[in-house]
Amino acid sequence: MKLPNNQPPPTPQASVAPRPAPTGTPGQETTALSARQQLDQIPLANRETLLARVAEVTNRQGQNSSELLLDVRGRAIQVNADIGSTKLSPGDWVKLMRSGNELQLMGKLADTPHTAISNALAQRMPWQQSLDSGLARLITALNQGTAAELAPGQLPGSRSLQPLPAAARQALESLLSRLPVSNNLTPGAGSQNTSVQQVRQWIAESGLFAESRLSQSPSPALPDLKLAIGRILTSLLAERGGDPTSAFNRLMPLASPELVQAPLQFPRSTTSATPSANADPASTGQTLRLLAGMLNRITVNQLHSQILSARAGGEGPAPSSTMLLDLPWVTPQNEPGIAQLRIEQHTKHEEGSASKRNKAQAATASEWRLNLAIDLELAGALNFEVSLRHHEVSARVWAEKQETLKKVNEELPLLRRSLSELGLEVTNLESRRGSPSAPITKLEHRLVDTRA
Structure with a gap:
């Protein structure tokens, strides 16, 4: 998908867009409004970044795009994604940025020792x-x-020790x-x-x-x-x-x-x-x-x-x-x-700043x-x-x-x-x-x- 003003996203970014809610008369404006409404409900301001977890990945045959189900701040959002060569699996964490009514994939988080x-x-x-x-x-x-x-045909009780x-x-x-x-x-x-x-x-x-x-x-x-x-x-x-x-x-x-x-x-x-x-x-x-x-x-x-x-x-x-x-x-x-x-x-853990002496006392x-x-x-x-x-x-x-x-x-x-x-x-x-x-x-x- 294209970004506003037809500016392509820099590598390794890719574009993902929220899928519109079903309507009786689908159109471009309806799609844009649906995407904006979903992003506003998160809430996510324009150019703001956040982390999301990939819950499901559905790859389309013969195409480079995929359908992703993202867990974004406790909300499940289904998106159409043109992620190119980026490989995503359920459980992966990704960094996203809102750009207008689209989400830009800024990158996938590397596996941590905890993962x-x-x-x-x-x-x-x-x-x-x-x-x-x-x-x-x-x-x-x-x-x-x-x-x-056991040898072939041998009964368990006849085994030697x-x-x-x-x-x-x-x-x-x-x-x-x-x-x-x-x-x-x-x-x-x-x-x-x-x-x-x-x-x-x-x-x-x-x-x-x-x-x-x-x-x-x-x-x-x-x-x-x-x-x-x-x-x-x-x-x-x-x-x-x-x-x-x-x-x-x-x-x-x-x-x-x-x-x-x-x-x-x-x-x-x-x-x-x-x-x-x-x-x-x-x-x-x-x-x-x-x-x-x-x-x-x-x-x-x-x-x-x-x-x-x-x-x-x-x-x-x-x-x-x-x-x-x-x-x-x-x-x-x-x-x-x-x-x-x-x-x-x-x-x-004590709140606020503390001296080295106080921190040492807290440790004990x-x-x-x-x-x-x-x-x-x-x-x-x-x-x-x-x-x-x-x-x-x-x-x-x-x-x-x-x-x-x-x-x-x-x-x-x-x-x-x-x-x-x-x-x-x-x-x-x-x-x-x-x-x-x-x-x-x-x-x-x-x-x-x-x-x-």
Whole structure:
């Protein structure tokens, strides 16, 4: 389309014009009025620029023009667009400028790191394997071996078992030896230096910081959950021969049903029964798919944490940083479980100008919030909510079972004393029946809606 005075738009601009509303007697003036009315309703002044999101793209066969559905300031506008060689896809953001009764496409915004993270998260969400169920199957493989692949016409029950390769066995044994055992942390032991170090090690080796630790110390033997799972997977692929990278890319990861139904709910409100370590052995191929799903679960937590941290400064109150961690542990009977930990830092931003000293003081005024969710065999589901600001701490404990709630009330004085011994002032301490409501990140088209 032409611009006023027949001046062509400079590269890389292109023209788009709002489609007129249907009328009984279409004409040039009616079209112009319809376009002007739509642009005035946004509202958008002449020569004013703004950003819009491409919702739909319909290409016309044999023509260079397309029909676009744009989300402009909350309004959906259908436009006819002559965009030339510019390639647009749903989810792209474009910069527009009003020129008379037309919109000029000033350019397409390049993909931001946030967009890349969102796309990577969307690709991995449907393929997550719960770490507790995955570890249970790995313990079975360690104790019984893996089932041989089925030959044509062979019945599943007639498959022979084969031990794990030595390298995979060593990597798995090393992983399990570093998992915390439930009876190692006793009530009241939180103020002891050894217990504090155990918890710090537990979080540091959760896999959430794998890439950061590798950048600091590129050692393949780092005691990290994500790297350990990768070593087991690499060892199994090496036994099969060929290119391990190509073989890994062809794997279809196994997914846990509850993570398919609510892929971004953290912590999960419901828990599924963890498969027993004495379940039927899986084949090597199934074990590889299981490991790939476990890696996806850790990667989803990493990407999800970045998405939630990136929403700081958006609409509404939001934490300035968020970390989501699955922390596996085992019982004395070597049965795996999962503790889900959510850590948020909330920083209060003062309005107006402030001196460097005031800004430094504001930085120390951050509030840390911790949510720990765990499901124990006898006690049932437990949730701990802790808030720390300066040296003041408040805590709330949620229990699903009435008997567990009674036991929690009996232990609250011990919790208060333990927190006081750490030099903290306990402002509030209570227990409740049930479970807290957990925020859920929602998806909108190809992007993650970080305002959820």
